[in-house]
Structure formats: C-alpha cells, structure tokens
Amino acid sequence: MSDQVKNILEASLFAATEPLSIVELQNLFMLEDRPDKHRVRDCLLALQEEYEEKPIELIEVASGYRFQVKTKYASWVSRLWEEKPVKYGRALLETLAIIAYQQPATRGDIEEIRGVAVSTNTIRTLMERDWVRVVGHKEVPGRPALYATTVGFLDYFNLQTLADLPPLANLMDLDMREVGEIQLELGEQTPIENQHHEESSTARTSN
C-alpha cells in the first residue's frame, strides 16, 4: 500500500490538466484510505527526487503541483507546435508589472506611472489570459476598477506567491548618484508589501 498512494498521486498529476493542490490530491482517495497532508507531501517530495535526473520535473506553483518539461528542452519540444509562442509587447508587460507589484491598481495608477494612456485592448488581453482580474472598485468619482493578478498568472509564470517575483528595483539600485531629499523620500519602498503600496498609490492619485 505504501507505494500505492504515491503511484496514484503520480498518475493523477500526469492526467490532470491543471495543477493539483494537496487537498485535491487527498480527495482522490475514499475517506477511509485518505492519506493525511504530511503523507501526501512526503510522496510529492519523493517524486520530485525521482524525477531530478529526468527531462521533466514536478514543481509547485500557486494553485498546486504539476509536472512540466524542464526549461532546457523547450527549444526541441516547442517544435511540436507550428506557431511560435506569442511575444508580448512592452505595453502589455509594463501594465502587467505595475498591476503585479502595485496591486490593487486602477487604470489611472497605471497611466500615472507609464505616462501614457492604457489601451482597453491591453487590459482585455490580460484579463482574457486570466492573468489579471477586477477585484473591486475604488471609491472615487467614476468608481474605477481595481485590478489585481490571479492565481493563473502565478501558475503561468511558475511562481508560488507574489513574493517570488523578482524584487522591484530599489531606487538606490538604479545607477544614480545621491540626491538628498528625493532619494530619502522614495528610498523606503519595499518590494511587494501591498499595504504600503496601497497607501502610496492613493496618495499619488490625490496629488
């Protein structure tokens, strides 16, 4: 029975079309045979080790675990598909970055940072890709939508949480010399602490 649990987990992870969470994996079993979380986790660790030398890997992303082809084989495997993977334009990536790091962000917040209007198409593409969704509306005139990233975004980019994003460059790190006041005022911002950002973005909008 010992290997049985691991085998069932392995087979299911291969058959699933989306990542599976530990709870979902537990639910594959009838109540009386259901392994506890630790047991499942141990099996997953064992599987990760087993596949270490293989061209595929078992990784954990935001919504659970999935098997995927290791990056170094991408150039061959991608030949299976005629079309090249889509290249995303800078407008889309910058908008996505602002939403990811400053969420929840309104369109105004994004425009404020980028200095140009955000096209509806960009937002629509992000929402259609299920990378971004509306999480509410800001209580200011016009009640603009507040955008945030989704679990799908994290899954797509192989991330477990937002904290796995590359840290947002500190202003100090951008090759510049000291300039007293400005530096001090802005230097405190920390990578992904939502609280901070919310405050500062509100402050910015009201300027």
Next chain:
Amino acid sequence: MSDQVKNILEASLFAATEPLSIVELQNLFMLEDRPDKHRVRDCLLALQEEYEEKPIELIEVASGYRFQVKTKYASWVSRLWEEKPVKYGRALLETLAIIAYQQPATRGDIEEIRGVAVSTNTIRTLMERDWVRVVGHKEVPGRPALYATTVGFLDYFNLQTLADLPPLANLMDLDMREVGEIQLELGEQTPIENQHHEESSTARTSN
C-alpha cells in the same frame, strides 16, 4: 549526447497532446542531429522499460506513441473529473460565434476580427465538442484549415439551420439588452434568467 536524444523524446511525448509517430519524433531534431528510425525506436524501447514499474506507461497506438495512465489507476484518477466542469471562457465563445457567422473561416480570419491571437486549445476544444470541424484548406501559403460549424452545433443550440441565428446586421445595430429579446423570438430553449445570471456573476466577481 546519447541520453540527450532519449530525453528530448521523453519530454516531447509528455508535452504532446496527441500520439507522436516515429517520423514526428525525428522531426523534432534539426537535420544535422536527426536520429535515424532505429535510434528513435531504441530510445522508445528503453523508455518503455524505464516506466515498467511506474503508474504510467508508454504505449503504441495507431498514430504513434503516447504516455498514458495504467488502467489499474484509472478509478482513482477519474475522480479528478467528478467535480463540476469548468466554464468556457470569452475567447471560446467569441471564436465559436465568428466561425458560425463567417464560415468557412481560417484562424487568421478569426484573429483579424477579434484582434487577438486564437489559441490552438480553443479550436481544439471546439472540435472535440463537435461544434466545429475542418471543411477544407485555403489555397494560400501554409494552407490554413477552414473551419465551419457542424450539425452537432445546430443540435446543441436547438437550431434547424444557421439561418435561425439572428442576422448579422441586426446584431450589429442592437444594444446588449435587446439580445434577450432575440432569444425569445428565436428559441424557446433558453430561459432568460441565464443572461441575468451571467451579468450578476460578473458583478459579483468585481466586488
């Protein structure tokens, strides 16, 4: 290099959504590195052995090789699908509508109208659902497939012929609210609440 070929084959067989033939496997490689048939077959045999003790197996079917879950694990794995089906996204509905109204249409036609790329997955889902099929190929470079709706599509939506759909011109002039009315004229089959449902669920998400 010896293991490299096997690894590439293994990775590709796991990534592919359809069985891969020996020729297709050979074509993953650039001409100068392309392994011969015997080489590929040897690798496949080695892989079959490697997976003997595992819950999945590499098998040969009519159109080629694929990994599949061993039958004895099917009863557990199938629980993955016991839950509710996922909802189709906007992209799928739009693609379906464009094929219905503009058939026979190529992928390029659809992309041109939607203004965004159409994923292979969307088309595949529509074909698997038997709502859409390939009726030919356009004689232009790349010979893109021409998609059309099927009898299955008409059946599912309770239409006798495509002409039962509201004419394009009407649809273009309509405002969203009026679509419900067309629905009434057209077909008995859909309770109006559904539209409301959709609206209210959108509203809910955005809170």
Next chain:
Amino acid sequence: MSELPDNVIPLQQPLALIDGKPFRELPDDLYIPPDALEVFLETFEGPLDLLLYLIKHQNLDILDIPVLTITQQYIEYIELMQNLRMELAAEYLVMAAMLAEIKSRMLLPRQTIDEEEEGDPRSELIRRLQEYERFKKAAEGIDELPRLYRDNFRATAELVMDKVSKPLPDVELDAVLLAFQDVLKRAEKLKNHHIEREPLSVRERMSRILGKLNEGDGNFFAFHQFFTLEEGKAGAVVTFLALLELCKEGLLEIVQGEPLSEVWVKPIIEE
C-alpha cells in the same frame, strides 16, 4: 546649429537602426522609408520612455538632468513626429509643456525661501522617471521568467476512461450571441476588419459544400448533388450563390463541358 539644414537632426545618437545601419538624418521627404520612422517612434512607450532614452543614451545623470539640452532634444523629436503628421499622443505634448516650464523656472534667479518650499523644479520629473524605470525593469524581469508554452510545457499522460466521461460545460446561445456582439463592437473600431454579410444560409451551404468536397477524395461533384429536390428553387439558388462565393475565394473550381450541360464542381488540390 543654425547652419544645419532642416532635415538634419542634431543628435549624437542615430535616429533609428534600419537593417542594422544607423539612421542619423531625416532624409528628404521623397526618401523617407514610410514605415521606418514610425516603427522607430512606436518603440517608445510614451513620453517618459522617450525621455529616459534621451538621458540614458547620452550617459546623462538622471538625478541632475541638464534640462536645457533634454528639453531641446525632446522638442525636436516632437516636431519630427508632427512633421511626419504622425498621430501624436497628447501625453507627449503635455510633457513638452512640462519640460518647458521646468526650464523656465530653472532660468529664474533662485530665491532661497522658495527653494525651501518648492525644492528643485526637476524633482517631480525625476521621481516619475525613476518610478517609470523601476517598472520598465520589472516588466523585463517578468518577461524573463520561465513561462508555460515558451520555456515549459505541461507534461501529461492520457487517461483512458471506460464509463466516466469528463463533464462538459454548458453554453447558452445568448452567451454566444453576446460574445459575438462584443466582437462586432470591437471590430467596428478597427479599420481592417473583414466581416462578410452573406446571408447565413449561404455561409452554411458554403461549409457543407466544402465539407463534401473535402471528403470526396478529389472527386468531382455535380451541381445538383449539393441540394435536394425538397429544397426546391430556394435550395438551388442558395447552392449556386455559395458556389460562386467559394469560387471567388478560390476554394473550388466550377467546370462545364459545353453550354447547358451539367455543371461540375472540382476541388482545388495542391500539387
């Protein structure tokens, strides 16, 4: 500088790279490769991006921007865009005004009291440039993350199921119609959309004809094989219109041996 002819832009940096060659001068109107400049200018994601480019490519210090030089160069670009009658986003003009304002404030004699309160007139611009640069870098960072369908592919195995079938989502027709209406609205805004307005019965017939030809292994079909007698005159007309439409799109050929004889439909098969 006043010596320079109008079409020479006094910048150290090339205006653009075209086929790898630096493009330093704005050529005479006749010789402007129509897309080149546009492509070049389109690579900027707005006024902040353009300013950052001007600063970085001349190794200027962002914290001590020589407002005079930058303003001048910035305005040259704007004029260039206007001369080309490019659609210029309003944001570019707003930025030009802001730069001009900063420039004028920098030229005013400094008053110590004001200094305390207002600080360097450039500070707001610097803050925005820095903020933009952070996110520009962050976007590059996100682009480099390994992602599905480019760097990674799901590894899946087929599950052959006997009885259990995967339940499929239900769709209501009105959801499809609403989706389509949305597409139409968007397409109206785009210029190059191709929405054909043939009656649907013709479109449907086109699909049916193609499907039949496709399954016919290259055989010819007679005109009457595409409709039934029960469909009557209307069926013949719809079929005929569908054939003409398909023929126009080069999807099949219509052949007739002699006048008034049987009309044959021939699939186009690639050699």
